[in-house]
Amino acid sequence: MAVTLKDIARECGVSYSTVSKALKDSPLVTEATKRKIKEKAEQMNYIPNNSARSLVSNRSNTIGLIWPAVDRVAITTLASQINQALKKEGYFMVVSIEDPITAAQKFLELRFDGVIVFDEGEHTTLPTKITKNIPVVAYGVERELDYPIINVNHDLAMKQAIDALIHKGYHQVDYFGDLHTNDIRQIVKKDTFIRHCKQRRITYRMVDSGGLSEESASRAMKSFLANHDLNGGVVCGSYDITMGLLHHVKDTKQTPMIFSYDHIDQFNSIDTPIHSVGVPSHFIAQKLVDVLVDTIETNKVNRSVIQLKPQINYR
Amino acid sequence: MAVTLKDIARECGVSYSTVSKALKDSPLVTEATKRKIKEKAEQMNYIPNNSARSLVSNRSNTIGLIWPAVDRVAITTLASQINQALKKEGYFMVVSIEDPITAAQKFLELRFDGVIVFDEGEHTTLPTKITKNIPVVAYGVERELDYPIINVNHDLAMKQAIDALIHKGYHQVDYFGDLHTNDIRQIVKKDTFIRHCKQRRITYRMVDSGGLSEESASRAMKSFLANHDLNGGVVCGSYDITMGLLHHVKDTKQTPMIFSYDHIDQFNSIDTPIHSVGVPSHFIAQKLVDVLVDTIETNKVNRSVIQLKPQINYR
DNA sequence: TTGTAAGCGTTATCAA
DNA sequence: TTGATAACGCTTACAA
Numbered sequence: 001m002a003v004t005l006k007d008i009a010r011e012c013g014v015s016y017s018t019v020s021k022a023l024k025d026s027p028l029v030t031e032a033t034k035r036k037i038k039e040k041a042e043q044m045n046y047i048p049n050n051s052a053r054s055l056v057s058n059r060s061n062t063i064g065l066i067w068p069a070v071d072r073v074a075i076t077t078l079a080s081q082i083n084q085a086l087k088k089e090g091y092f093m094v095v096s097i098e099d100p101i102t103a104a105q106k107f108l109e110l111r112f113d114g115v116i117v118f119d120e121g122e123h124t125t126l127p128t129k130i131t132k133n134i135p136v137v138a139y140g141v142e143r144e145l146d147y148p149i150i151n152v153n154h155d156l157a158m159k160q161a162i163d164a165l166i167h168k169g170y171h172q173v174d175y176f177g178d179l180h181t182n183d184i185r186q187i188v189k190k191d192t193f194i195r196h197c198k199q200r201r202i203t204y205r206m207v208d209s210g211g212l213s214e215e216s217a218s219r220a221m222k223s224f225l226a227n228h229d230l231n232g233g234v235v236c237g238s239y240d241i242t243m244g245l246l247h248h249v250k251d252t253k254q255t256p257m258i259f260s261y262d263h264i265d266q267f268n269s270i271d272t273p274i275h276s277v278g279v280p281s282h283f284i285a286q287k288l289v290d291v292l293v294d295t296i297e298t299n300k301v302n303r304s305v306i307q308l309k310p311q312i313n314y315r
Numbered sequence: 316m317a318v319t320l321k322d323i324a325r326e327c328g329v330s331y332s333t334v335s336k337a338l339k340d341s342p343l344v345t346e347a348t349k350r351k352i353k354e355k356a357e358q359m360n361y362i363p364n365n366s367a368r369s370l371v372s373n374r375s376n377t378i379g380l381i382w383p384a385v386d387r388v389a390i391t392t393l394a395s396q397i398n399q400a401l402k403k404e405g406y407f408m409v410v411s412i413e414d415p416i417t418a419a420q421k422f423l424e425l426r427f428d429g430v431i432v433f434d435e436g437e438h439t440t441l442p443t444k445i446t447k448n449i450p451v452v453a454y455g456v457e458r459e460l461d462y463p464i465i466n467v468n469h470d471l472a473m474k475q476a477i478d479a480l481i482h483k484g485y486h487q488v489d490y491f492g493d494l495h496t497n498d499i500r501q502i503v504k505k506d507t508f509i510r511h512c513k514q515r516r517i518t519y520r521m522v523d524s525g526g527l528s529e530e531s532a533s534r535a536m537k538s539f540l541a542n543h544d545l546n547g548g549v550v551c552g553s554y555d556i557t558m559g560l561l562h563h564v565k566d567t568k569q570t571p572m573i574f575s576y577d578h579i580d581q582f583n584s585i586d587t588p589i590h591s592v593g594v595p596s597h598f599i600a601q602k603l604v605d606v607l608v609d610t611i612e613t614n615k616v617n618r619s620v621i622q623l624k625p626q627i628n629y630r
Numbered sequence: 631t632t633g634t635a636a637g638c639g640t641t642a643t644c645a646a
Numbered sequence: 647t648t649g650a651t652a653a654c655g656c657t658t659a660c661a662a
Binding site for chain 1: 360363364365366367369370375377379394395398402407408409410411412413420421423424425426444448528529530531533537558561562584585586
Binding site for chain 2: 647648649650651653654655656
C-alpha cells in the first residue's frame with residue numbers, strides 16, 4: 001500500500017540501498033542520482049516508515065511528554081516552549097494525558113528516545129523499571145529520584161516576593177494558594193512562604209484556594225472576602241489562582257500589590273498589574289531539553305537536581 | 316539492551332515463536348508453558364517492541380490527536396474524554412501541539428492508526444496527500460473535506476439560546492465573542508447569531524472579545540462597559556470568553572442572563588449561574604472515536620458531516 | 631559510485 | 647503442541 005524504498009528503486013532503476021542513501025543525502029551518491037531519486041520520492045509521495053527505521057537504528061527521534069493535567073495556563077506555555085526547543089534539536093514531541101506510569105510504559109513500547117514528566121509528587125514518580133530503560137527528565141521539585149530534575153528555586157522566589165512586598169511598605173502579606181494538596185510543588189510554595197514570613201517577623205495569612213483551578217480559586221476568594229479585607233500584599237500560588245482572585249479584586253477598597261507565581265507573558269495582557277516571580281518558561285523549557293538530549297546522547301544519567309534562579313518581574 | 320522474545324525463549328528453553336504466541340495468550344500453547352513464559356517475561360521486565368510489531372502487523376494501536384492550541388478549557392475537557400473513549404477501544408492516544416500538517420506528517424511516519432484533528436478552518440485542513448494514507452476525522456464545522464467531520468449544530472444551538480432569552484422576557488441580546496477571526500467555528504457562531512436575531516426581529520449588539528482567551532475577553536468587556544450597559548441577555552461564544560466577562564459582571568447594575576457556548580462541567584463550579592448551550596463533550600468525544608474506529612476497521616472513509624444536536628442547560 | 635546482504639524484533643504460516 | 651522460517655521496511659557494513 002504505502003510507497004517503500006523498493007518502489008522508488010524500481011522506478012529509478014537503482015538498488016534500494018542507493019535510494020536509502022540518497023534520501024538521507026549521503027555523500028556516497030552522485031548529485032545527479034540523488035536529485036532524480038528525491039524527485040521521484042516526492043512525486044510518489046514517499047513516507048518513511050519510522051517503525052522500520054527505529055527497528056534498525058534504535059532511534060525514533062520522538063520524545064514523549066507526560067502531562068496528565070492539561071489544564072493550567074502556565075504549564076501550557078511551558079509545554080509549547082518545550083515543543084519548540086525539541087524541534088530545534090531534531091525531535092518530534094508528543095504528549096500523553098494519561099497517568100504517568102501508563103504513559104511512560106507506552107512510550108517505552110513505542111521506543112521513544114526520551115520522556116519529560118511534569119512531576120507533582122509521589123503519584124507522579126516513575127519506577128526504576130521504567131527509568132532504567134529510557135532517559136527521563138522531570139520538571140518538579142527537589143526530591144530523591146533516579147533521574148534528573150529541573151526545578152525553580154522556590155525558596156528564593158518566595159523570599160524575593162516577600163522582600164519586595166516589605167520593601168513597598170506592606171506590613172502584612174497573604175498567601176493565596178492550594179493549601180490542602182499532595183502536589184509537592186504547591187506544598188513547597190506554601191511552606192517556604194510561611195518560613196520566610198516567620199523569619200521576617202511579618203504578619204501573614206494563609207488563604208486556601210481549594211484547588212488549582214481558576215474556578216475554585218474564585219469561589220474561595222469570594223467567601224474569604226465576605227469576612228475579611230485584602231489590606232496587605234498578596235502572593236498567589238499560580239497564574240490560574242491569580243485569575244480567580246482577580247474576579248473579586250474590584251470588591252476590595254483598593255487593589256493590593258499582588259505577586260504571582262509563574263513567569264509567563266499572559267500577565268502582560270491583563271489590566272490589573274500583576275507582578276510575578278518565577279523563571280521564564282522558555283528558560284525552563286530549554287534546560288529540560290538540554291538535559292534530556294544530553295542524557296540521550298551521552299547515554300549516562302546524572303541524578304542531579306538543577307535549581308533555576310527565579311526573577312522578579314514588576315508590571 | 317532491552318529484553319527481546321529471544322532472550323525469554325533462551326531462558327525458558329523454548330523457541331521464540333512459542334514465546335510470541337504465549338504472550339498473546341494464543342490457544343496454541345499449553346497453559347503450563349504459557350504460565351512459565353509469562354512469569355519469566357514479567358520477571359525479566361520484557362517490554363514489547365512496538366516498532367517491530369507495527370512493521371509486521373501494520374497496526375500501532377496508537378491514535379494521534381492534532382491540537383495546536385492547547386489552551387482552551389472546553390477543548391481540554393474534550394481531549395481528555397477522547398482519550399478515555401479511545402482507551403476503551405484499545406488505543407493509546409497521543410497529542411501533538413504542532414501545526415496540523417507537520418503533526419499529521421509525523422503521525423504518518425510513525426505509522427499511527429488514525430488521527431483526530433480539531434478543525435479551525437482552512438489553515439487546519441489536511442491535504443489529500445495525507446488523508447488518503449491514514450484515517451482522519453475532524454471536530455469542526457460543516458464544509459467540504461475528504462474526511463468525516465463531527466460538529467455541533469450551531470444553528471440550532473443559537474436558536475435555542477436566543478429563544479430561551481426571549482422566553483425569559485429579554486428584548487435585547489448581546490453576542491460576546493471573537494468577531495474578527497479565521498476560526499471557522501467562531502465565524503459560524505457569529506453568523507448564526509445575527510441571522511436568528513434578524514429572524515426574530517430582536518435588537519442585538521455584537522461585542523468583540525478580541526480573541527478567544529479569557530484575558531482578551533476581559534479587556535474587551537472592560538472597555539465595552541466603559542460606554543455601555545449590559546441590560547439585555549447575553550450569549551458568549553465560549554467558556555473562556557464567558558470567564559473573561561465574569562471579571563466585570565459585578566460592575567453592572569444586575570447580572571443579566573448569560574448563555575455560554577460549550578457544555579462542560581466547569582460551569583457548575585462557578586457562583587454566577589451561567590446557562591449553557593452545546594453538546595456534552597463526552598458525547599462529542601464518543602462520536603469522534605466511533606467514526607474513527609469505524610473507518611479504521613472497515614477501511615472505508617465516509618465523507619459525511621455529522622451534526623450533533625445541542626441541548627440547553629439551565630443553571 | 632552503486633549493489634548485495636545481514637540483521638533489527640515481531641508475527642504468522644507451515645512443517646514437525 | 648511446538649519449532650523453523652519468511653516477511654515487514656529500513657540501515658549499514660562490505661563487496662563489486
